[in-house]
Amino acid sequence: MNLQPDNWLTLQNGTFIYSSTITDLTISQGTIFNIPATAGLTINTSRNVYIANNAVDNKNLYLSGKLTLAAGNTGNTYIGPSAAPATHNDMNTRAVEHLPFR
Numbered sequence: 001m002n003l004q005p006d007n008w009l010t011l012q013n014g015t016f017i018y019s020s021t022i023t024d025l026t027i028s029q030g031t032i033f034n035i036p037a038t039a040g041l042t043i044n045t046s047r048n049v050y051i052a053n054n055a056v057d058n059k060n061l062y063l064s065g066k067l068t069l070a071a072g073n074t075g076n077t078y079i080g081p082s083a084a085p086a087t088h089n090d091m092n093t094r095a096v097e098h099l100p101f102r
Contacts, residue, residue, distance in 0.1 A: 005029035012036065012038065013038045013039055014040070015039065015041070017044065018044065018045060019044045020047070025048075026050045027041075027050065027051045028050075028051055029050070029053045029059070031059065032052075032058075032059060032061075033051050034062045035063050035065040037094075043068070043070065043075075044069075044070035045074075046074045047075045049078070050078050052080050052081075054081060054087075055081050056087060058088075058089075060089055060090050061079050061089075061092070062092050062094065
């Protein structure tokens with residue numbers, strides 16, 4: 001797959017499932033990546049997946065929705081670059097309103 005390293009995937013509603021074993025996947029490199037509350041990302045691959053793959057401090061993953069590493073996932077999922085783990089590319093979760101159990 002020849003994908004641009006940024007802005008090729010925008011999640012709004014539903015779940016994007018990545019299960020290809022052809023090549024490693026970069027979801028974002030020079031931009032912030034957002035998973036809104038109405039969306040999800042499921043990763044199920046033997047390859048590496050990179051989110052916020054940039055050695056700077058402000059390319060984060062904002063997680064309001066669902067991030068799933070499936071049971072069959074044997075690859076690595078990196079938030080921030082694997083070669084420069086000292087940078088502060090983080091996964092930030094957003095507050096979600098929880099309804100009381102009845």
